[in-house]
Amino acid sequence: MYNMALQCGPSKIGFWKNIIGAVKQVNLNLSKRSLSSSLSEPEQEQLTQDIKPFDEIPGPKSLPFIGTVYLYSLGVYSFENVIESGRKKYLKYGRIVREEIVPGKHTVWIFDPEDYKQLILYETTMFPSRKSHLAVEKYRKSRPEVYCSGGLLSTNGEEWWKLRREFQKDFSAPQAVQAYLPATDRIIKEFVNRQLLFPCDFDFMFVLSRLSLQLTCLIAFDEEFDSFSNQQLKYDSRSSQLIEAAFTANQTGFMMDRVGFQTRLWKRFSEASLFIESVAVELVKKKKRSLEKSNPLEYSEDYVPSLLELYLTMPSINYKDVIGMTVDLLLAGINATAFTASFALYHLSKNERVQDILRMEARDLLQSPEQAITPEILSSAHYARAVLKEVLRLNPISAGAERLLTEDIVLSGYHIPKGTNVVTQNQVSCRMDDYFVNPDVFLPERWMKGSPVFEKSNPYLVLPFGHGRRTCIARHLAEQQLLILLLRVVRDHMIRWNSEKPLGCKAIPINKPDQVVDLSFMKV
């Protein structure tokens, strides 16, 4: 019999946790019973026999000192092309793959939605941990005069939950983000009226990043960044430098998560982080000063405090944590929305039929281009929602969720010890015909109940914002922004893709368009 207790550590508790996990996995219909009291010895023995050891999980060969990095150097796999690399691993090794990119550090890639479900269920009783943004953590710990923690992105355990619990109040619920709807709608309306028909002989991502910066800064700093003014369009303006710095910090930070702290990467990361921090400190201080001078009794009845104002006035939130949070929002927000918007407009440009149906919906909901978008309009935009879901099925900004196990678990019948990095491969699964009909076809109707092509897919497949406690803190905000953008752009414009090559993605770590986003717009 395979001795699980020896394999995963000496503690009896660990042993029973494994067994409980195993019961969930092998589906012996025992999960609701108290195992320690109800399993007979033969049953326990049977269970431990059924669980296969970690070492037996198939995967690419790891070499001494270099792990599997040689396979990336040889071009068999690529850090940037996560879909293709994931697909190759799946085809060669199956639905669960073990890999040591760095010797001694195990990553387990999972491709089966039933395993995604197991991971999510397992997380409900603990603090979900990620082993990412190590550079953010190191940087912030070296600057205790500015930060008092690694922030939401890099912190784990109770320390993370302490931050998350406070910061998600007034932010994460769908009703809470409605407070930002009027300002978001105004910024997007101005963008569509002024920028869309402006001849764009450069990357449209440049334009979308500016829009995303404006929208994120409104939330993070309660500040209108006039990112499209002649002054701000200059390469050394605050807007241009912030966009560049967020991109550089994400890219170099990701590389250091993979290959360790290299001097050249660390230098670029630190410079970018220092720039973002300098803007954050200045703007949060400015807001604090203005709050100190204002008198809440003079606020009008319909006054809506900004998120930053709420954070600065909540006694439970430390001032240094507000700085950390505003930087996190810039790091996580600017690229994510701009990249998703690029993929959304691309898919629409390649699907005139979908554009036409979306235009009909947009004109039905908005009698004129000037009409304000309300929460009711957004909740009636069923087709726009299906379009967005389909965009995020094919082009999520993150290929899957990454978790550092804090307890042992059983996945696909294998024992996975705590300390292992497990990565779900939703983007790969979402493009498999095991789970979707014609998976590479962009078909929003597959999400519309009542449509002849409606598919009842596994709910754990499309999770572009993650799931559970550690889900994207800004999910509803981002969805609100993207829906407004889709409705406003398509209502009066035809979108055209000008490149011969279809748009793909490369991971930096989040999925960025792999070429210039060559879009143009015609008034219709």
Ligand code: HEM
């Ligand atoms: C389409 C747009 C977006 C997508 C698809 C997206 C997706 C994600 C995903 C997959 C995660 C990781 C979840 C996990 O580990 O389970 C995440 C985390 C996060 N996102 Fe987003 N995001 C988007 C936009 C934004 C925006 C606009 C902001 C801020 C303004 C933001 C702020 C964050 C933060 C702070 C976290 C870390 C949360 C934590 O660890 O507690 N995201 N996002």
